[in-house]
Structure formats: C-alpha cells, structure tokens
Amino acid sequence: MDDKPDKMAIIVFSGTVDKLMAVSTLSTGAVAMGMEVNLFVTNWGLIAFRKGDYQQNMKISKDFEEFREPMMAAMQAKKVPSWFDTLTQAKELGELHVFACSQTMELLDIKQTDLEDIIDDTLGVAGFIDKSRDAKFTLFI
Amino acid sequence: MLDVKDVKVDKELDVRGSFCPGPLMELIRAVKMAPVGSVIAVLSSDPGSSKDIPLWIGKAKFEYLGAFPEEGYTRFVVRKTH
Numbered sequence: 223m224d225d226k227p228d229k230m231a232i233i234v235f236s237g238t239v240d241k242l243m244a245v246s247t248l249s250t251g252a253v254a255m256g257m258e259v260n261l262f263v264t265n266w267g268l269i270a271f272r273k274g275d276y277q278q279n280m281k282i283s284k285d286f287e288e289f290r291e292p293m294m295a296a297m298q299a300k301k302v303p304s305w306f307d308t309l310t311q312a313k314e315l316g317e318l319h320v321f322a323c324s325q326t327m328e329l330l331d332i333k334q335t336d337l338e339d340i341i342d343d344t345l346g347v348a349g350f351i352d353k354s355r356d357a358k359f360t361l362f363i
Numbered sequence: 364m365l366d367v368k369d370v371k372v373d374k375e376l377d378v379r380g381s382f383c384p385g386p387l388m389e390l391i392r393a394v395k396m397a398p399v400g401s402v403i404a405v406l407s408s409d410p411g412s413s414k415d416i417p418l419w420i421g422k423a424k425f426e427y428l429g430a431f432p433e434e435g436y437t438r439f440v441v442r443k444t445h
Binding site: 247250254256300301303308311315 | 380382383384385387388391392415418419422423
C-alpha cells in the first residue's frame with residue numbers, strides 16, 4: 223500500500239439537493255477507494271449545512287427546476303438516503319474532512335455551533351488551498 | 364470452474380433496490396465487521412456494482428470470488444483475507 227493516500231478536494235458552493243447529492247456520492251466513492259477527501263463548504267453550501275437544514279431542503283438547480291417534483295417523489299419512493307446521510311456514512315467509512323468557510327460564516331453571522339457536527343473546523347481560503355494543494359483532483363460543485 | 368454453490372457464504376447481504384453508492388457502502392461495512400477468513404455475498408440490482416464492487420475488492424486487496432448473475436440482480440462474493 224502507498225504510505226500516503228491520494229487526495230480529492232471539493233469546494234461545495236451550491237446548496238441545492240441535486241448538487242449536494244453529487245458531493246456526497248463522489249465523496250463516498252473516493253473514500254471507498256482509499257482517498258482522503260477534503261470538503262470546503264462555502265456560500266450556499268454552508269446554508270445547507272446549518273443544523274437540521276437538510277431535513278427541509280427541497281431546493282434543486284434552477285436550470286432543471288421542472289424536475290424537482292418527480293425527483294423528490296422518486297427519491298422518496300425508492301428510499302434514497304439524503305445527501306447528508308450519505309456524507310455521514312462516508313465519514314464513518316474513511317478519511318473525510320469537512321471545513322466551513324470563515325468568510326461566509328462572518329458574512330451571514332453563522333457560528334460553527336449553528337452547523338451540523340459533521341463540520342470538523344472553520345478554515346480560511348488560504349488554509350483550504352494549502353490542504354488541497356497536493357490533491358489529485360479538485361472539484362467545484 | 365468455481366461454482367457459486369461450492370462457496371460457503373458466511374454472511375449474505377440483500378441490498379437489492381439500493382442505489383449507488385449504497386450497495387458498495389453496505390458491503391464495506393459488512394466486510395469491516397466480519398472476522399478474517401469469512402466469505403460475504405452481496406445481492407445488488409444496481410448496474411454500477413459490477414464495476415464498483417470488484418474495483419473496491421481489488422483496492423482493499425481482498426479475494427474476489429466472482430459475480431454471479433441472477434434474475435434481475437447479481438450476487439458478488441468476496442473473501443476477507445486479512
């Protein structure tokens with residue numbers, strides 16, 4: 223085995239369920255394949271990480287808004303776990319770190335205690351860039 | 364030829380109806396909890412599993428005993444070798 227795992231970095235900018243599902247699914251796959259995953263949660267992404275928010279979040283990307291109802295209905299009918307539950311499982315599975323963007327927190331008066339416990343720490347942009355500088359790939363979602 | 368009937372399965376997971384990445388997650392969890400040497404089978408209807416599950420088994424360096432297609436799903440069998 224390699225001594226240091228490969229890294230994946232994701233900047234979680236969006237707060238809509240469709241994109242958050244992409245974040246949680248990709249994170250799970252990466253962790254399962256032995257990668258270390260670092261998420262930087264910023265802007266609308268951070269809104270979606272406020273305590274309990276994921277239970278009510280029914281937002282979906284504006285450009286595919288007409289799919290909101292059928293998508294939500296299908297997810298319910300097929301018992302698809304929420305993006306948040308999938309992400310929580312990914313964290314139990316391996317190396318997944320979630321960082322909240324300090325700028326957004328400052329701007330919207332959000333404290334780390336207002337956020338879900340899955341958030342490990344608060345970071346500035348330079349701190350995150352430093353953590354992900356040796357990432358195999360970085361995604362902006 | 365290895366036949367699915369010849370393999371003694373210690374634990375079988377039925378995750379049919381669960382979507383990517385559900386089946387792989389369930390398998391990883393079960394393998395983690397199982398004692399070394401045990402054989403685990405997972406029943407998945409997710410088409411992604413036929414690539415994902417063998418890939419993960421290879422990466423985790425366990426023994427892949429094969430994929431056995433059934434009606435509408437596939438049975439994947441792995442031995443936890445370490």
